Amino acid sequence: MSAAIEISRVSKSFGFTRVLDDVSLAIPEGSVCVVLGPSGSGKSTLLRCVNHLESVDAGTIEVGGELIGYRRDGDRLHELSARAVARQRARIGMVFQHFNLFLHRTVIENLIEAPLLVRRESKAVAIARAQRLLAQVGLADRAAAWPRELSGGQQQRIAIARALAMEPEVMLFDEPTSALDPELVGDVLQVMKSLARSGMTMMVVTHEIGFAREVADQIVFMDQGRIIESGPPSQVLDAPRHERTSAFLSTVL
Amino acid sequence: MVPEPAAAPLKVVRKRHYGRWCSALVALAVVALMIDSMVRNPNFEWEVVARNLTSDSILAGVGMTIELTFISVVFGFAGGIVLALMRLSANPVLVAVSWTYTWLFRAVPMLVQLFLWYNIAALYPRLALSIPGLGELWSAPTNSVISPFSAAVIALVMHQAAYAAEIVRAGILGVNAGQHDAAQALGLTPFQGFRRVVLPQAMRTILPPAGNEVIGQLKTTAVVSVIALQDLLYSAQIIYQRTYEVIPLLMVATIWYMAMTTLLSIGQFMIERHYGRGAAQQSAMSWQWLARGALPRSGARR
Ligand SMILES: Nc1ncnc2c1ncn2[C@@H]1O[C@H](COP(=O)(O)OP(=O)(O)OP(=O)(O)O)[C@@H](O)[C@H]1O
Numbered sequence: 108m109s110a111a112i113e114i115s116r117v118s119k120s121f122g123f124t125r126v127l128d129d130v131s132l133a134i135p136e137g138s139v140c141v142v143l144g145p146s147g148s149g150k151s152t153l154l155r156c157v158n159h160l161e162s163v164d165a166g167t168i169e170v171g172g173e174l175i176g177y178r179r180d181g182d183r184l185h186e187l188s189a190r191a192v193a194r195q196r197a198r199i200g201m202v203f204q205h206f207n208l209f210l211h212r213t214v215i216e217n218l219i220e221a222p223l224l225v226r227r228e229s230k231a232v233a234i235a236r237a238q239r240l241l242a243q244v245g246l247a248d249r250a251a252a253w254p255r256e257l258s259g260g261q262q263q264r265i266a267i268a269r270a271l272a273m274e275p276e277v278m279l280f281d282e283p284t285s286a287l288d289p290e291l292v293g294d295v296l297q298v299m300k301s302l303a304r305s306g307m308t309m310m311v312v313t314h315e316i317g318f319a320r321e322v323a324d325q326i327v328f329m330d331q332g333r334i335i336e337s338g339p340p341s342q343v344l345d346a347p348r349h350e351r352t353s354a355f356l357s358t359v360l
Numbered sequence: 361m362v363p364e365p366a367a368a369p370l371k372v373v374r375k376r377h378y379g380r381w382c383s384a385l386v387a388l389a390v391v392a393l394m395i396d397s398m399v400r401n402p403n404f405e406w407e408v409v410a411r412n413l414t415s416d417s418i419l420a421g422v423g424m425t426i427e428l429t430f431i432s433v434v435f436g437f438a439g440g441i442v443l444a445l446m447r448l449s450a451n452p453v454l455v456a457v458s459w460t461y462t463w464l465f466r467a468v469p470m471l472v473q474l475f476l477w478y479n480i481a482a483l484y485p486r487l488a489l490s491i492p493g494l495g496e497l498w499s500a501p502t503n504s505v506i507s508p509f510s511a512a513v514i515a516l517v518m519h520q521a522a523y524a525a526e527i528v529r530a531g532i533l534g535v536n537a538g539q540h541d542a543a544q545a546l547g548l549t550p551f552q553g554f555r556r557v558v559l560p561q562a563m564r565t566i567l568p569p570a571g572n573e574v575i576g577q578l579k580t581t582a583v584v585s586v587i588a589l590q591d592l593l594y595s596a597q598i599i600y601q602r603t604y605e606v607i608p609l610l611m612v613a614t615i616w617y618m619a620m621t622t623l624l625s626i627g628q629f630m631i632e633r634h635y636g637r638g639a640a641q642q643s644a645m646s647w648q649w650l651a652r653g654a655l656p657r658s659g660a661r662r
């Protein structure tokens with residue numbers, strides 16, 4: 108099976124702090140990879156490198172076989188133009204911890220903004236897909252609402268629909284339920300589970316161990332910028348090999 | 361104890377804001393007394409005001425004031441956006457240039473700038489555009505390029521750009537960084553993200569101080585009288601220097617400034633309402649606040 112996301116030997120520093128240290132990870136097409144790890148271990152940074160919201164210092168990231176953010180010329184990597192990176196990002200959906208819905212746009216406008224601007228779709232096509240996606244996340248009746256009028260859980264489901272409106276090949280989730288009240292978490296996880304079942308390739312940073320156990324094909328555990336353990340849920344969650352992993356799991360379980 | 365089930369829901373009696381009514385009445389009375397004293401005081405010479413209000417030279421002055429304000433606000437804010445983006449860029453040279461520009465043009469008094477631009481010929485007698493290797497492409501005596509009007513436009517635009525830059529920068533900084541991330545993640549180019557996502561949201565914080573700036577600029581244009589450009593105030597001055605009707609002619613100018621300020625304020629209100637889309641609280645006008653004390657509140661607000 109080919110890897111939809113192939114991260115190889117990626118390192119990155121902010122100033123003198125090494126945030127990612129020689130990280131390699133392959134996520135096969137149609138599979139779900141959950142990234143666990145303590146705060147500050149570099150999970151968000153790794154995710155943001157995948158769609159080049161952060162640049163890397165060394166190593167390569169490929170999505171669907173295409174090198175992200177750089178052009179290879181012999182043994183050199185040249186950073187791509189902002190326009191070329193933007194085109195690559197259009198194939199990679201991302202969902203943020205704080206939703207980041209466009210506050211000056213209604214729900215439906217949030218969903219059609221990028222399809223109109225980036226894919227240059229007709230309004231009719233974009234709206235039709237947006238309505239289908241709203242129904243899919245269970246919010247068909249909120250098309251005309253403003254983001255601020257919605258609960259956190261509703262906003263996050265809209266944010267997922269907004270990312271899906273670009274028909275991405277892979278989806279990145281950065282702690283999508285961490286900013287939500289406990290009773291709202293379930294709705295968002297439900298949407299993510301059905302997305303996983305539909306065959307979407309997903310890379311998910313989360314502390315929801317239940318979700319990881321049920322949905323993940325692969326779990327990686329990060330600590331201090333390194334992946335120190337990876338494998339299927341049964342192994343990483345139930346029989347962790349590394350003491351850092353078991354220490355972390357005992358705090359979140 | 362369980363309350364009686366059949367009881368009708370309790371009715372809320374809104375608090376009566378007697379203090380608001382009293383203060384409003386006092387304020388209205390004071391305003392009425394002031395207007396009365398102005399209308400009945402013969403020294404204001406209202407018939408002179410009426411005679412000059414729409415005279416040709418005053419109207420020409422109004423036109424010049426509007427033209428100067430319009431040009432300096434449009435180009436000043438365009439320059440301000442560029443300066444703000446430079447200041448927020450990752451390029452240290454652009455940051456330094458933008459900072460220095462803002463520092464310089466806020467430091468030099470408007471009047472001094474106006475004289476400097478007007479008398480630039482004394483410093484640079486000829487202007488020339490030459491490219492190394494191609495030689496001189498264009499040249500002209502400075503005095504043929506710098507008229508009172510162009511000197512005023514340059515000074516006003518440069519001044520306005522420095523102030524606008526800070527207002528725009530504050531607005532951009534006020535937009536959550538996550539909005540920029542989300543735009544980028546969806547595949548918008550940096551320019552599209554700025555234009556479609558960041559700037560419209562920054563407008564909400566930019567507009568109130570920008571409205572202040574524009575109205576301030578309307579009156580700042582009056583300094584151009586020192587280089588004999590006939591704006592509204594200077595046109596009034598020319599007349600009263602001849603007729604000695606100082607107060608009535610200043611009243612004429614004031615009435616026009618008030619009219620223009622009123623139009624600008626209405627424009628600001630409408631533009632703010634446009635950019636207030638999706639905001640938690642639409643800008644409420646204070647008379648609504650006053651009225652709410654007494655009148656029943658209209659249905660749920662958006
Ligand atoms: N823009 C930045 N500039 C400087 N340092 C940064 C930046 N972003 C992250 N860091 C640092 O990089 C390290 C890893 O951060 P990251 O956000 O990737 O961690 P995380 O695993 O997502 O943590 P959390 O669970 O708290 O979200 C942290 O030490 C953080 O302080």
Ligand SMILES: [Mg+2]
Nearest residue numbers: 150151152282
């Ligand atoms: Mg994080």
